[in-house]
Amino acid sequence: MRRLARAVSALLRVEIATMLQYRGEIVLWSTWGLVNPLVLYAIFKAGAMSNDNHQMAGLTVPQIAAYYFTMMIVGHVTAAWDTHEMSWYIRTGRMSAMLLRPILPMWKSMAGNLAYKICTLAFVGPMWILVAFLIRPEFNATPKQFMLGLLAVVLAGLMNYFLTYVVALVAFWTTKLDAVGEIYFGLAMFVGGRLAPLDALPGPIRVVADVLPFKYMAAFPVEMLMGRITVEAEAFRGLMVQAAWLVASLILFRCLWAVALKRYTAVSG
Amino acid sequence: MPQIDVHNLTKTFKVPEREGGVGAAMKSLFRRKQKEVHAVSDVSFSVAQGEIVGFLGPNGAGKTTTLKMLSGLLHPTSGSATVMDQVPWKRDATYLRRISMLMGQRSQLQWDLPATDSFYVHSAIYDIPKDQYQQTLDELVALLDIGGILKKQVRTMSLGERMKCEICVSLLHRPSVLFLDEPTIGVDITMQSRIRQFIGEYNRKHGATIILTSHYMADVVALCKRIIVIDHGRILFDGQLDALSEKLAPFKVIKIDLDRDVGAYDFAALGDVLVRESRKVELRVPRANAPGVAEQLLSQLPVQDLTIEDPPIEHVIEKAFGTKLEKAVDA
Known part of the structure; x- marks a missing residue:
């Protein structure tokens, strides 16, 4: 454990240093994370304003602001992108260099993920404050709901990270993964509630969303933080589902990793 | 172990x-x-x-x-x-x-x-x-x-x-x-x-x-x-x-520098002539014959310098990648 902590802290330090070499790029990526929910907020606000009760999917305009503002933050802190990088590592032979080390390549990716979030905080933090000032979100969460909401965000981040990594392992079979990555991100946007609150979706799609993990990586922690999940049992059920998905993704990772290594062909390296 | x-x-x-x-x-x-x-x-x-x-x-x-x-x-x-x-x-x-x-x-x-x-x-x-x-x-x-x-x-x-x-x-x-x-x-x-x-x-x-x-x-x-x-x-x-070299290239290269041109001297009778200039000659001869050929050259010609070398390893390896190695190993 001490060995791993030493290795991961060194990887984190170096990943931060690498990130800082590309300040412009990380600002642009962070900007996308701000613009996307703001555009969706503007669309939903316009929809709500056109209705007689000034509501959309049961949300008032300040609640719509709270939904997309919270989604902006949750989306940023739970972001994972290994589906975009894994196939590149394999095609260019960089995976071979990583596999020669006595540490799982996943730790490097995790350090890179954390490094991005640490480095971008200086930019997105003030932006979040500015956005909150401009769109005036309305929160109704009690301190307990808020704390449980934070726990839900942590679980959502871990879930998204491991599930993305598991999907990324498909690159060991297909070499190119872009299409699979897009399907994953498309589902995460649509049935995860990133595009629209799930109450705005037709009933059958909401049933599908309940079965899939994406809701628990976005809409669920957002609604917890907003204070929209008022029944405690419902909150705990959601947290349990998150934990179950997390355990399942870890088991899946272990199994797939072993099989992936067996069929690794070490192309280009 | x-x-x-x-x-x-x-x-x-x-x-x-x-x-x-x-x-x-x-x-x-x-x-x-x-x-x-x-x-x-x-x-x-x-x-x-x-x-x-x-x-x-x-x-x-x-x-x-x-x-x-x-x-x-x-x-x-x-x-x-x-x-x-x-x-x-x-x-x-x-x-x-x-x-x-x-x-x-x-x-x-x-x-x-x-x-x-x-x-x-x-x-x-x-x-x-x-x-x-x-x-x-x-x-x-x-x-x-x-x-x-x-x-x-x-x-x-x-x-x-x-x-x-x-x-x-x-x-x-x-x-x-x-x-x-x-x-x-x-x-x-x-x-x-x-x-x-x-x-x-x-x-x-x-x-x-x-x-x-x-x-x-x-x-x-x-x-x-x-x-x-x-x-x-x-x-x-x-x-x-060294063994590969002996197996695949059972010959040596004799290089000589001469004091003067020896005209029509029949080097081909001693081995394969690789280089023939007026005062510079290179011969490829079977390993076993190398000492005898060298002695003959020294006694018959105005030799200024003589060296006996193994063939370049590149040539040996090149040969190894051909079919000849299998024959050589089998032999």
């Missing part, structure tokens, strides 16, 4: 195959043909501790695939191998900490940062005690003469500088077994020579076992007494470099 012990190691890849053109591409959407490529077939050898073995063969011969299996990157299709009593493809962390594989230009270095950052990460991942890390780093920096480039961003380094840093990072944890795949590829002659010297010194100092692949014969001649020649995934020769 050998440090590397390989028995009947085989690796077969399934690779997609199709004709060129749009028609074939469309056809492959519905029916994809696959071909089996036997990259390594039934390879067996062993290497003692502290030995340096040259692994030679043309492109696609199976050298790198073998090294990748021994370094735990690839699982074999069949066969077995142990390195330091461990099965490489089980990828035990204790095993990975004791080996290193240098793969030409496949980088362990952080491209965007100075090399020191990569060294630092390496020391943490391999859990090298701080004082040992500093001592090894100082030693490697001095031997490889890279003190002046440690703060340079890796992506701005020349190929030679990067290769030296790559070697440095690969050796920081003092591996007991080294797999070097083309360690001098792409660097100039001076740098090749320095890297060669360094590998030799590392072997002597730490008793490391080394398997080396290279297309530069100078690397092999300078470092390896023993070579394994592999082609089409099969071992064609495993033995001393």
Whole structure:
């Protein structure tokens, strides 16, 4: 454990240093994370304003602001992108260099993920404050709901990270993964509630969303933080589902990793 | 007990195959043909501790695939191998900490940062005690003469500088077994020579076992007494470099410088004439005849200088990659 902590802290330090070499790029990526929910907020606000009760999917305009503002933050802190990088590592032979080390390549990716979030905080933090000032979100969460909401965000981040990594392992079979990555991100946007609150979706799609993990990586922690999940049992059920998905993704990772290594062909390296 | 012990190691890849053109591409959407490529077939050898073995063969011969299996990157299709009593493809962390594989230009270095950052990460991942890390780093920096480039961003380094840093990072944890795949590829002659010297010194100092692949014969001649020649995934020769030379090139080259032109002297009666100038002659003669021919030349001609040499190893190896080696080995 001490060995791993030493290795991961060194990887984190170096990943931060690498990130800082590309300040412009990380600002642009962070900007996308701000613009996307703001555009969706503007669309939903316009929809709500056109209705007689000034509501959309049961949300008032300040609640719509709270939904997309919270989604902006949750989306940023739970972001994972290994589906975009894994196939590149394999095609260019960089995976071979990583596999020669006595540490799982996943730790490097995790350090890179954390490094991005640490480095971008200086930019997105003030932006979040500015956005909150401009769109005036309305929160109704009690301190307990808020704390449980934070726990839900942590679980959502871990879930998204491991599930993305598991999907990324498909690159060991297909070499190119872009299409699979897009399907994953498309589902995460649509049935995860990133595009629209799930109450705005037709009933059958909401049933599908309940079965899939994406809701628990976005809409669920957002609604917890907003204070929209008022029944405690419902909150705990959601947290349990998150934990179950997390355990399942870890088991899946272990199994797939072993099989992936067996069929690794070490192309280009 | 050998440090590397390989028995009947085989690796077969399934690779997609199709004709060129749009028609074939469309056809492959519905029916994809696959071909089996036997990259390594039934390879067996062993290497003692502290030995340096040259692994030679043309492109696609199976050298790198073998090294990748021994370094735990690839699982074999069949066969077995142990390195330091461990099965490489089980990828035990204790095993990975004791080996290193240098793969030409496949980088362990952080491209965007100075090399020191990569060294630092390496020391943490391999859990090298701080004082040992500093001592090894100082030693490697001095031997490889890279003190002046440690703060340079890796992506701005020349190929030679990067290769030296790559070697440095690969050796920081003092591996007991080294797999070097083309360690001098792409660097100039001076740098090749320095890297060669360094590998030799590392072997002597730490008793490391080394398997080396290279297309530069100078690397092999300078470092390896023993070579394994592999082609089409099969071992064609495993033995001393000198023995290969004797087996494949059973002749010597006699070079003479003369005081004056000897006109119509019949050199062809003594052997194959490789060079014939007015005062310079090179003859290829059977090994056994070399002393007699030399004596005859010295007694009959105004010889200023005479040397008897083995044929260049490049020619020997070139010959080894042809079918003649199989005959030679069989014989």
